[in-house]
Amino acid sequence: MLKQIIPSKICLSCDVCCRFLDENASLSPIFLPHEITPAINPSLDKSGRVKLKPCEDIHTCPFFKTKNKRCSIYSKRPLDCRLYPFAIMFDEKREKIIIGIDKKCPISTNPAYQNSIKNYFHYLVDLLEKKEISGLISRNPAFIGDFQEDVAQFSCLDTLTKLIVNNPEKNGFKKISLEDKSEFDSFFEKIDAPDSGQNFVNLCIWKEKNPVWWKKNSQGLEILLETDFGYMDFNSLKKFPDYIYLTKAIAELKGNKYKHKRASCNYFSKNYRFQYLDYKQNMKNDCLKLFYKWARGRKKTFPDVYYHKLLEDSFSAHKLAMKNFKELSLTGRVIKIKGKIVAYAFGFEITKDMFCVLLEVCDLKFKGIAEFIFRESAKEMARYKYINTMDDSGLENLRISKLSYHPIQHPGTVLEPI
Numbered sequence: 001m002l003k004q005i006i007p008s009k010i011c012l013s014c015d016v017c018c019r020f021l022d023e024n025a026s027l028s029p030i031f032l033p034h035e036i037t038p039a040i041n042p043s044l045d046k047s048g049r050v051k052l053k054p055c056e057d058i059h060t061c062p063f064f065k066t067k068n069k070r071c072s073i074y075s076k077r078p079l080d081c082r083l084y085p086f087a088i089m090f091d092e093k094r095e096k097i098i099i100g101i102d103k104k105c106p107i108s109t110n111p112a113y114q115n116s117i118k119n120y121f122h123y124l125v126d127l128l129e130k131k132e133i134s135g136l137i138s139r140n141p142a143f144i145g146d147f148q149e150d151v152a153q154f155s156c157l158d159t160l161t162k163l164i165v166n167n168p169e170k171n172g173f174k175k176i177s178l179e180d181k182s183e184f185d186s187f188f189e190k191i192d193a194p195d196s197g198q199n200f201v202n203l204c205i206w207k208e209k210n211p212v213w214w215k216k217n218s219q220g221l222e223i224l225l226e227t228d229f230g231y232m233d234f235n236s237l238k239k240f241p242d243y244i245y246l247t248k249a250i251a252e253l254k255g256n257k258y259k260h261k262r263a264s265c266n267y268f269s270k271n272y273r274f275q276y277l278d279y280k281q282n283m284k285n286d287c288l289k290l291f292y293k294w295a296r297g298r299k300k301t302f303p304d305v306y307y308h309k310l311l312e313d314s315f316s317a318h319k320l321a322m323k324n325f326k327e328l329s330l331t332g333r334v335i336k337i338k339g340k341i342v343a344y345a346f347g348f349e350i351t352k353d354m355f356c357v358l359l360e361v362c363d364l365k366f367k368g369i370a371e372f373i374f375r376e377s378a379k380e381m382a383r384y385k386y387i388n389t390m391d392d393s394g395l396e397n398l399r400i401s402k403l404s405y406h407p408i409q410h411p412g413t414v415l416e417p418i
């Protein structure tokens with residue numbers, strides 16, 4: 001329900017609404033699909049717009065009762081009528097979707113109402129920017145009228161603009177799907193220094209949070225990321241460099257610099273009776289339960305709100321990775337203690353000599369478990385010279401943790417050319 005800005009008694013004594021000069025008036029109301037009932041349907045055209053009726057020298061809405069000057073379906077009138085005198089339409093260049101107020105409504109120019117109109121604009125923009133409402137309107141583009149000179153005081157509706165005007169589908173982009181893996185893989189192989197974020201696996205598992213759109217161009221692939229702020233060229237986004245390690249160093253944990261990691265691994269293997277197993281699809285739910293527990297613990301330990309958001313968004317990424325484990329050619333391992341999954345790790349081949357650790361989650365009440373599963377992954381992946389644990393998303397806690405394994409390459413420092 002929309003808040004009403006104009007008192008009913010003013011509308012009831014006004015003769016603008018529901019009456020139109022032209023049979024094809026573009027401000028004639030349109031019904032959204034969920035607003036159409038069998039009784040209303042015969043009075044609408046295919047796009048849901050009312051078929052105006054001639055009435056003396058003007059046209060009226062078929063639901064308008066001229067005798068009492070009232071709407072016969074008032075409680076069921078569509079959003080379009082509830083919005084009036086505000087109207088959603090394209091701007092003059094059809095580059096944006098805007099909302100304005102129709103100057104034909106006497107209230108729009110009444111000085112006594114200017115403050116409430118201003119506040120109502122804010123209220124409407126906030127409401128229409130909500131994902132579910134923008135989504136609903138974008139699925140029914142006929143709802144958006146052409147630019148009208150009679151409409152004034154515009155505000156831009158960014159979400160609708162993003163969904164309708166900048167819609168990448170119109171520009172030949174398609175949404176990423178599992179079938180696109182080979183296309184992305186062959187493109188990725190040609191990159192000199194591939195970054196884990198560009199890999200199909202990474203783009204695909206985050207697609208619920210940031211849908212990915214792509215198309216081929218003469219240079220390879222053009223990739224757009226759908227974000228809360230609009231569609232962004234993937235290559236123009238700020239990226240955090242990956243942390244890269246020598247696989248042998250992690251598998252062996254030799255020397256003084258790894259003595260604490262070695263001690264943690266030894267503690268784990270000596271103190272717990274565990275099983276280190278291949279991931280199977282029937283372990284998905286238990287792994288996701290572990291994710292919840294782990295994420296709760298991380299949130300308590302680290303107050304950074306950005307990290308909390310990342311943890312919340314990660315759930316769908318972990319779920320998608322597990323669900324499409326085979327199609328994404330992932331390697332997955334779990335650790336069980338007393339039959340319960342207490343750690344999992346997933347990764348994939350990023351290049352012929354580099355393995356990427358994509359996800360790693362542990363129940364940290366088992367001391368040394370994180371060090372142990374990372375070392376076991378490295379031992380198993382000895383055929384790859386390097387292990388890549390991706391970036392730190394600019395988060396201090398991840399930076400410290402990743403640095404503690406002595407990467408040969410990390411943000412700001414290349415210790416050894418690879």
Ligand code: SF4
Pocket residue numbers: 006010011012014015016017084085104105106107
């Ligand atoms: S034009 Fe404005 S004042 Fe007149 S009936 Fe419509 S909304 Fe009410």
Ligand code: SF4
Pocket residue numbers: 017018029061062063064065070071072073074077078081
């Ligand atoms: S549906 Fe009702 S409020 Fe809307 S234009 Fe028709 S008569 Fe007026």
